[in-house]
Amino acid sequence: MAGAGSRAQRVAERRQQILDAARAMAEAAGWTAVTSRRLADAIGYTQPVLYGHFPGGKTEIMRTVALAGFAELAAATREAMGGKTGPRAVAAVADVYLDFAATHPSLYEAMFQLPIDARFAQDDAETELRAGFNALGAALGTDDDGTVTEVFWSALHGMSLLERVGRMRHEHRPNRIAELAARLAN
Amino acid sequence: MAGAGSRAQRVAERRQQILDAARAMAEAAGWTAVTSRRLADAIGYTQPVLYGHFPGGKTEIMRTVALAGFAELAAATREAMGGKTGPRAVAAVADVYLDFAATHPSLYEAMFQLPIDARFAQDDAETELRAGFNALGAALGTDDDGTVTEVFWSALHGMSLLERVGRMRHEHRPNRIAELAARLAN
DNA sequence: CTATATTTCTAGCAATGCTAACCTAAATTG
DNA sequence: CAATTTAGGTTAGCATTGCTAGAAATATAG
Numbered sequence: 001m002a003g004a005g006s007r008a009q010r011v012a013e014r015r016q017q018i019l020d021a022a023r024a025m026a027e028a029a030g031w032t033a034v035t036s037r038r039l040a041d042a043i044g045y046t047q048p049v050l051y052g053h054f055p056g057g058k059t060e061i062m063r064t065v066a067l068a069g070f071a072e073l074a075a076a077t078r079e080a081m082g083g084k085t086g087p088r089a090v091a092a093v094a095d096v097y098l099d100f101a102a103t104h105p106s107l108y109e110a111m112f113q114l115p116i117d118a119r120f121a122q123d124d125a126e127t128e129l130r131a132g133f134n135a136l137g138a139a140l141g142t143d144d145d146g147t148v149t150e151v152f153w154s155a156l157h158g159m160s161l162l163e164r165v166g167r168m169r170h171e172h173r174p175n176r177i178a179e180l181a182a183r184l185a186n
Numbered sequence: 187m188a189g190a191g192s193r194a195q196r197v198a199e200r201r202q203q204i205l206d207a208a209r210a211m212a213e214a215a216g217w218t219a220v221t222s223r224r225l226a227d228a229i230g231y232t233q234p235v236l237y238g239h240f241p242g243g244k245t246e247i248m249r250t251v252a253l254a255g256f257a258e259l260a261a262a263t264r265e266a267m268g269g270k271t272g273p274r275a276v277a278a279v280a281d282v283y284l285d286f287a288a289t290h291p292s293l294y295e296a297m298f299q300l301p302i303d304a305r306f307a308q309d310d311a312e313t314e315l316r317a318g319f320n321a322l323g324a325a326l327g328t329d330d331d332g333t334v335t336e337v338f339w340s341a342l343h344g345m346s347l348l349e350r351v352g353r354m355r356h357e358h359r360p361n362r363i364a365e366l367a368a369r370l371a372n
Numbered sequence: 373c374t375a376t377a378t379t380t381c382t383a384g385c386a387a388t389g390c391t392a393a394c395c396t397a398a399a400t401t402g
Numbered sequence: 403c404a405a406t407t408t409a410g411g412t413t414a415g416c417a418t419t420g421c422t423a424g425a426a427a428t429a430t431a432g
Binding site for chain 3: 221222223233234236237243244
């Protein structure tokens with residue numbers, strides 16, 4: 001056997017290397033800067049190698065990066081809530097959510113702006129997404145049919161995007177969070 | 187003088203022709219389908235003519251289309267509110283807003299997903315946008331510093347996008363609107 | 373050492389946004 | 403009316419993009 005691990009290991013390692021490089025490049029200069037040539041350069045190989053690991057090309061790479069993002073966001077919101085309840089829980093979750101989107105704009109973009117192809121709708125993504133959704137719902141308290149959770153998520157999603165394009169008054173974020181917490185908590 | 191109108195008129199007419207064609211193509215097949223070649227074909231000229239009318243290229247064309255969208259959305263929300271007050275006003279505005287985004291997805295995309303370049307930040311767009319913002323605020327009733335309006339807008343924006351990518355339960359939209367109206371109206 | 377299988381690269385395609393340089397026909401001028 | 407300028411348009415092409423077929427090199431047997 002080769003000294004640097006099994007074949008499967010090497011493949012998995014390079015897959016991760018590609019994903020790391022893609023994410024780093026995206027966060028540094030946006031997804032348009034993540035071209036197949038630059039990405040291949042970053043990992044020390046040529047373009048076709050990328051397609052060997054991700055037949056779906058750039059889209060599949062973005063989708064896989066997004067998948068990690070879903071898990072991270074869900075974990076972050078769960079942790080933010082901790083044992084809190086009521087408006088304090090809602091505010092804590094909102095704060096962390098908006099921070100996440102603001103801190104990893106390209107990751108967040110991959111998570112939600114990427115067109116979803118039915119053929120590629122991975123169960124993994126759906127699972128992670130549902131976990132995040134449930135974390136938001138938990139912060140709200142009782143929400144039988146999930147309607148308020150949907151409203152809460154909508155507000156957070158819209159706010160994060162509008163903040164990003166400069167349509168929200170930046171210094172008013174605490175006010176917005178407080179308002180959201182006061183009005184949506186059960 | 188020429189029989190077909192003054193020079194300025196012809197220029198204005200073709201400008202509009204370009205905008206109409208771009209918008210139609212975008213609504214029919216998305217903005218990625220609006221290529222400079224196809225757009226030039228649609229108006230019966232060649233590519234450089236586009237750049238004669240819109241030096242900023244595709245971006246400027248999208249931005250100009252978006253400008254009309256801002257005006258239309260603001261008018262639609264104002265009309266939807268009519269003389270209503272309280273939750274009924276909020277619900278009516280929300281309904282119209284979400285309908286607008288769902289009916290003109292590409293137009294809405296141009297309005298809000300297009301990166302805003304500071305150099306190009308047109309006063310026109312800002313004015314129309316502010317008008318729309320105020321229309322939302324009016325539906326809410328009193329909102330001294332506009333915080334609730336920002337939350338309302340965020341919720342509508344996020345909801346429209348999440349609905350579009352299939353992340354909201356479609357049949358629950360009335361519930362979401364009712365919840366939004368009940369919790370945000372003053 | 374040879375034959376096979378795997379991995380990687382070279383080279384190229386079609387499409388994109390955009391632009392320089394040329395052409396032509398109309399307007400302007402003497 | 404003839405010469406010249408000018409505006410409007412086209413041709414042709416550049417650099418970049420995502421992606422891929424086919425050649426070359428490398429490793430793995432037998």
